[in-house]
Amino acid sequence: MLSNTILTSLNDQIAAEFGASNFYLQVAAWFDNNNYEGFAKYFRKQSDEERQHGLKIVDYLLETSSGVQIKDIQAPDNYFVSCLGIFEAVYALEDKVTSLISNIYKISVLEGDYATQIFLQWYVQEQVRSMRDASYNLNKIRQIGDDVGALFEFDEYLGEKE
Numbered sequence: 306m307l308s309n310t311i312l313t314s315l316n317d318q319i320a321a322e323f324g325a326s327n328f329y330l331q332v333a334a335w336f337d338n339n340n341y342e343g344f345a346k347y348f349r350k351q352s353d354e355e356r357q358h359g360l361k362i363v364d365y366l367l368e369t370s371s372g373v374q375i376k377d378i379q380a381p382d383n384y385f386v387s388c389l390g391i392f393e394a395v396y397a398l399e400d401k402v403t404s405l406i407s408n409i410y411k412i413s414v415l416e417g418d419y420a421t422q423i424f425l426q427w428y429v430q431e432q433v434r435s436m437r438d439a440s441y442n443l444n445k446i447r448q449i450g451d452d453v454g455a456l457f458e459f460d461e462y463l464g465e466k467e
């Protein structure tokens with residue numbers, strides 16, 4: 306049986322993961338509209354992954370016979386003006402998700418909730434990967450600066466990334 310604090314945090318996390326999914330879909334649409342097909346493809350894929358992250362929590366709650374609550378999801382920011390601005394926003398989002406996951410993990414440690422700790426380990430590792438990618442991509446965009454050729458090359462690279 307999950308405690309109320311853990312249950313509320315996990316239901317909030319479902320909304321955070323779905324919110325990230327919507328944000329990445331919004332980002333993908335902007336890139337598509339602005340002829341960055343590679344970035345569009347990459348972020349469409351990220352959007353699908355974030356939805357899976359949310360669904361994984363739904364399944365954990367069902368497995369533990371806990372109440373699933375799909376909460377309000379804040380509309381993503383869609384005022385994008387540059388590639389750099391978007392990659393900065395992506396980094397900020399992943400940084401925020403990392404602290405949310407760390408916080409639930411911390412609560413599960415304080416409560417001695419071993420099952421939730423083990424469940425969350427996958428998310429802790431996933432955030433390591435996401436932070437590495439968000440940081441790499443942001444640094445790359447900064448290095449590229451005004452070099453349009455390099456930007457298109459990076460667009461192609463990310464589009465082909467597995």
Ligand SMILES: [Fe+2]
Binds near residue numbers: 354358402
């Ligand atoms: Fe996620």
